[in-house]
Amino acid sequence: MSLPRTVLVTGGAGFIGSHTCVELLDHGHEVVVVDNHQNSSPEALTRVQKVAGRPLVASYDVDVLDRAALSDVFRRHPVDAVIHFAGRKAVGESVRMPVEYYDTNVGGTVSLLAVMAEHGVHRLVFSSSCSLYGAAERVPLAEGDPVAPTNPYARSKWMCEQVLADVCRQRPQLSVYALRYFNPVGAHASGLLGEDPLGTPDNVMPFIAQVAVGRREELAVFGDDWPTPDGTAVRDYIHVMDVAEGHRVALGHLAEPGMRVLNLGTGVGTSVLELVAAFRAASGRPVPYRIAPRREGDVARLVADARAALDAWGWRPRRDLAEMCTDAWRFQLGNPRGYAA
Template identity: 70%
Template sequence: MSAPSTVLVTGGAGFIGSHTCVELLDHGYELIVVDDYSNSSPQVFARVERIAGRFVGAVYELDIRDQQALSAVFDRHTVDAVIHFAALKSVSGSTRMPVEYYDTNVGGTTALLRTMHEHGVHRLVFSSSCSVYGEAGPGPLDESTPARPTSPYAASKWACEQLLADVCRWRPEYTVQCLRYFNPVGAHPSGLLGEDPRGTPENLMPYLAQVAVGRRERLHVYGGDYPTPDGTAIRDFIHVMDTVEAHRIALDHLADAPGMHVYNLGLGHGRSVLDVVAAFSRTCGSDIPYELAPRRPGDVAELVADASAVARAWGWRPIRDLDDMCRDAWRFQQLNPHGYAGSPRRPRAMER
């Protein structure tokens, strides 16, 4: 079985999805992208094409729960494999909207799998999350750590993993690479692509960047009483460029063996929220103002990856550190103080 050449990317306009599009174009893949732009912008594709020097290809605005619209995409194109990012992703948001999170994340995955099966597509890279581990305690967590989801978001990701495991168990033609990643941050080193969430950022790094550039007054640090050295939560941050490289390599390994394969992606050591605040302050050259706030529902004290399994299986390790993450995120924010607002859909020099 050969490695796939035409890849459907769901959620391809989002933070990780857009960087993945660049990575795949840089390595010769043909792309089909679907996204509903609920937390992204179609303007991102002009930047993807500018970086890669190639057209993205076919882009469709649709909700993957709309199986009729999704099936029409598969009817128009020959798809070799799918990378599935499309999902709602806020831990705290999921505690306010649990039904919507299950509907989008589990319902979207179910609709995607039905459509793939109807069109004879059986190879998938699934974007999962370290949040499935929940309150697993301190220290690096490997893939055998029992899942203990503490939020509807985490539980929806775990439900998707169980669904995919059952599909692989009962339909042996399927191969799924399931990547549980730990807090991807940073931006493309060009400064053209980065994290540009709609509304108030739910994640630490884009919030820090918006404070540093003057869009927000101060950072709210949720929880200063965790059982950690400085009282703030500890996470394993990984550069988005390392994350998307792993997704591209996962496509190559879909040809290895059928079944469900689960891997953590992380650096293997944690940084507290205040560690990241200090690092970003050094990068931007001024102290980031912050204030402590109560813990958010669904958050846990520590999540750190044991990523040795993927290193053994693929010979792959992340190579970028926290300073790289802060530098690239800050470059993107400086060059794009208001995000993607006002960007053209495609760069003028590359219009068809």
């Protein structure tokens, strides 16, 4: 089967989406982006093209819930495959805004599937999440382990996977990879692309970077009484360019109909305090922090069993924690106020 030539990336101006656009352009794909910029900057797409040295085919300010506008994008371009990132992604916010999370994440995926069917597009890589494993009794987590999401964000991703599986059973030509990636961090090595959330960051790495650069006073560490070696939550951090590469590699394996699930992770657990120490070493800056109460919906440990991706694709992440921190700091130092500066 030939590789998809023109790839539609929903949420392509976001953190993972923008890095994936660079990865696709670097490997010869033509890229069309849709993004409503609810939590992203159009400047990211300008930088994508600068980093890649190639233009996007087009980018559209479109919400995936707007089926008519989305269908018009498909009508304008001969889309071969879709990578679906567009959605809301913050655990804490999802607890406060469950309706919005189900509407955007589940509703947006249903809308996309309807438009893909309308235009005869049958290949999809879905951006899922490790969060749907929930409060796992053991780690590392393999794809066959029980799913037990603990918050609306995670439940919305699990619902999306169920929708995709049901639609694959109804549409025998549809081929889907759902990638449950763990905690993406870092930035493009150029320093031009990175994580720049609008407002207060909900993820730990951009918060640490903003503290180190002097944009924020201190990091809140949510809980020091978790059942982990230092009492802080343990996560499997994976470089955003490895996540981007994983999505690009998945496109080349959309040969068989049906839905497949794979983890993207390193298999290495790092606590919040270990991450703080690694960032201090990379930046040479202090990162003051305070201990805060646990957040509702959080869990103690999420670490991937990453062997299935290696077995299926011969692929594994290549970048370590030091490189993740160094690249994130390079972006933050060069963009102390983010893309808006």
